[in-house]
Amino acid sequence: xxxxxxxxxxxxxxxxxxxxxxxxxxxxxxxxxxxxxxxxxxxxxxxxxxxxxxxxxxxxxxxxxxxxxxxxxxxxxxxxxxxxxxxxxxxxxxxxxxxxxxxxxxxxxxxxxxxxxxxxxxxxxxxxxxxxxxxxxxxxxxxxxxxxxxxxxxxxxxxxxxxxxxxxxxxxxxxxxxxxxxxxxxxxxxxxxxxxxxxxxxxxxxxxxxxxxxxxxxxxxxxxxxxxxxxxxxxxxxxxxxxxxxxxxxxxxxxxxxxxxxxxxxxxxxxxxxxxxxxxxxxxxxxxx
Amino acid sequence: xxxxxxxxxxxxxxxxxxxxxxxxxxxxxxxxxxxxxxxxxxxxxxxxxxxxxxxxxxxxxxxxxxxxxxxxxxxxxxxxxxxxxxxxxxxxxxxxxxxxxxxxxxxxxxxxxxxxxxxxxxxxxxxxxxxxxxxxxxxxxxxxxxxxxxxxxxxxxxxxxxx
Numbered sequence: 001x002x003x004x005x006x007x008x009x010x011x012x013x014x015x016x017x018x019x020x021x022x023x024x025x026x027x028x029x030x031x032x033x034x035x036x037x038x039x040x041x042x043x044x045x046x047x048x049x050x051x052x053x054x055x056x057x058x059x060x061x062x063x064x065x066x067x068x069x070x071x072x073x074x075x076x077x078x079x080x081x082x083x084x085x086x087x088x089x090x091x092x093x094x095x096x097x098x099x100x101x102x103x104x105x106x107x108x109x110x111x112x113x114x115x116x117x118x119x120x121x122x123x124x125x126x127x128x129x130x131x132x133x134x135x136x137x138x139x140x141x142x143x144x145x146x147x148x149x150x151x152x153x154x155x156x157x158x159x160x161x162x163x164x165x166x167x168x169x170x171x172x173x174x175x176x177x178x179x180x181x182x183x184x185x186x187x188x189x190x191x192x193x194x195x196x197x198x199x200x201x202x203x204x205x206x207x208x209x210x211x212x213x214x215x216x217x218x219x220x221x222x223x224x225x226x227x228x229x230x231x232x233x234x235x236x237x238x239x240x241x242x243x244x245x246x247x248x249x250x251x252x253x254x255x256x257x258x259x260x261x262x263x264x265x266x267x268x269x270x271x272x273x274x275x276x277x278x279x280x281x282x283x284x285x286x287x288x289x
Numbered sequence: 290x291x292x293x294x295x296x297x298x299x300x301x302x303x304x305x306x307x308x309x310x311x312x313x314x315x316x317x318x319x320x321x322x323x324x325x326x327x328x329x330x331x332x333x334x335x336x337x338x339x340x341x342x343x344x345x346x347x348x349x350x351x352x353x354x355x356x357x358x359x360x361x362x363x364x365x366x367x368x369x370x371x372x373x374x375x376x377x378x379x380x381x382x383x384x385x386x387x388x389x390x391x392x393x394x395x396x397x398x399x400x401x402x403x404x405x406x407x408x409x410x411x412x413x414x415x416x417x418x419x420x421x422x423x424x425x426x427x428x429x430x431x432x433x434x435x436x437x438x439x440x441x442x443x444x445x446x447x448x449x450x451x452x
Contacts, residue, residue, distance in 0.1 A: 002333060005291055008311035008357060038353040039334035042314070051311075055358060079347070083408070103423030105341050105348040105401060190422040 003041035007050035013057060014139060014168055020052045022141050026163035028052050032075060032114030035106050060113070060168060063087065072170040074113025082107060090174040093132060093201060097124040097183040103191040113167045116152065119159045119222075122193040124183065126153055127217035130225055131199035134172035140165035153222040176211075179203045180282035184274040185217065188261075194218045195262045196270040198250075200278035202238060204286060209233045214246070214278075219254040219271050226250045229275065238283050247276040298359045300325065301369025311357050316340040318356035319366060327367035327396050331425075338424030341397035342366050348404035348423075367396035370403070378444040379403060379437070388437035390429040397424045402438045411442055 007028075011017040021028055028050035031037060040046035054060060060075035065086055072081070081087050082098040101107055101115070101124050115125040116136060129136070130149040137146055138161050147160065154160050161167060175181065185197030197217035203210050212233040214226040229250040236242035256267035293308040300323060307322035314333075319325045319342070331339030333352045340351040343365035370377045379399050382388065389395045398421065405412060405420035412420065417438045418431065426434060 002314060003312045005310070005312055008294070008355070010357075034353050034355075034358075035335060035350075038355075042334050042352065051355075053355075053358060103338070104404060104420055105338065105350055105423050106335065108344070108347040108349050108404075109353065190419055 002044070003038075004044055004047045006048055008053065009050060010053045010056045014060065014166070017052050017054060017057065017166060018139060018141060018164065020050070021166065022164045024050050030054055030117070030166055032117070033077070033110035034114075035102060035110045036114070036118045036120065054166075065090065065174075069171050069173050072112050072172070074117075074167050074169060075111050076113075078102075078107035078110045078112065078115070079104075081112060091132065091172055093175065093181040093183060093199060094128050094172065096181070097128045097199065100124050100183065100185055100194075100197075106191070112170050116170065117159060117161065117167045119153050119157050120193065121153075121156055121220060121222055122195075122197070122218035124185070124194070124197060124199075124217060127197055127199045127215045127223040128183070129170070129172070130223040131201055131213045131215040132172050132175065133213075134170060136167050137169040137171065138162075138165045139168045144168075146171075149223065150225075155221045175201065176203050178286060180284075180286035182278040182281035182285070184278040184281070186270055186274060196256070196267050196274055198271070198274040198278045200275070200282045202233070202279070202282045202286065204238060204283075207237055209236075209238050212246075214250060214275060216250075216254055216271060219256040219267050221257075224254060226253050226275070228253055233279070238279070243276055243279045243283075246279065247272045250275040294357055296356050296360050298361060299363040301365060307356075309356050311355060313356045314352050315342075315354040315356045315359050315364075316351035318359070319351060319364070322356075325366050325368050329393055329396055331393070331397075336425070337394070338397040338401060339394050341400045341424060343400055343404060346404075346407070348401050365400065367399060370399060377403075379406075379441040382437040382441035382444065383434070386437040386440055387429065387433040389434075394424055394426045398426070398434055402441070405438070406442055406445060410446055412438070414439065 029048035031051045031053045060073040062073040064071045078101050088095045135146045180202040182200050185194035187194050196219050199215045201213040212230040214229050216224045229246040232246040251268045251272035254271050256264045258264045291310045297306040319328050329339040331337035335350045335353045342351045401424050417435050
């Protein structure tokens with residue numbers, strides 16, 4: 001038996017789940033796909049007094065297209081997102097990034113809400129939510145509130161959700177038709193967390209780049225929007241020189257840490273290399289395809 | 290003694306039940322309570338893939354699920370892969386192409402490959418390698434395993450077993 005003992009609850013509704021969160025006053029953990037929480041519990045690094053299993057809340061698993069947005073129930077599985085035609089059409093960056101989340105048997109269980117609430121800075125979904133300017137809906141005993149990515153992610157594995165709040169929905173505006181996009185990451189083995197990942201989106205009209213989005217994964221405590229690198233492209237278009245300048249600027253903007261996987265200098269260099277790759281690939285597929 | 294909870298599920302087409310602590314992992318429940326020791330316990334934190342089973346038809350790590358979460362679901366383990374003593378085409382192919390040596394990772398490899406072929410009936414070599422990166426082999430290497438999955442994809446493409 002690996003995890004320590006805990007009370008186990010399997011509520012059927014969000015309201016019941018929130019009531020349980022309130023009852024345990026921060027000592028309970030929500031169990032979504034379990035692909036990050038269960039390893040922590042098996043190691044006994046996480047020792048919650050109670051687990052509130054969300055897998056029986058059927059109303060939390062959906063993908064809906066609505067008013068120029070896609071709305072995802074927090075318990076929508078990554079694998080459902082990976083194979084969703086509407087996600088491929090409206091949020092191709094999310095579809096591409098999803099195929100990089102862990103492995104096939106991880107995506108079977110893993111959920112969009114769980115990945116965002118876990119807030120691993122190396123994970124794909126926090127970077128995609130940031131790049132696509134999505135929001136999450138949190139519900140607690142005092143009602144609902146909406147948080148942007150920059151408001152949600154506080155630090156490594158830490159969000160601004162209150163202990164009695166749960167993330168119930170993810171809303172992402174559809175990408176503009178014909179936008180270029182790419183998610184590039186480097187990891188030692190396929191399926192590992194990225195040492196560095198880059199999400200890129202480019203919207204171009206004629207010679208002008210009207211919007212550029214560049215966001216890192218793994219290059220700091222939270223996904224980082226590289227605004228000054230984006231501005232180089234928005235001012236100078238998508239020439240090879242502008243891409244190179246944006247990639248160099250990206251490397252200056254990040255504040256990566258050194259850990260057992262890579263040094264800060266290595267991550268900084270990867271940021272430059274992957275930004276260049278992501279931008280070139282985004283341009284190559286612009287206008288569809 | 291902690292409270293025990295009842296777990297009722299379908300394993301390899303048969304209704305099974307047991308009672309266990311809520312903290313018991315599905316893999317330990319399969320092995321210790323149901324006696325199905327074909328599912329192997331490797332790293333116990335979702336890295337090695339040895340414990341992969343199908344849960345409602347989809348590959349999942351049984352070390353990252355609680356037994357109590359499997360209440361009411363359908364599980365396929367390695368014991369359910371052959372039919373009436375006839376090996377599944379994937380098992381035949383692993384035998385034929387030397388897709389196993391010590392056999393520890395093999396149940397996870399087979400069930401992961403089964404799910405891979407369900408969603409992609411003609412995978413490229415790269416797609417097979419990417420799919421099977423979910424399971425670690427520490428002895429044969431992957432060449433024989435990849436060949437076996439390629440061969441099984443062809444057999445299954447021709448066979449009435451294909452779902």
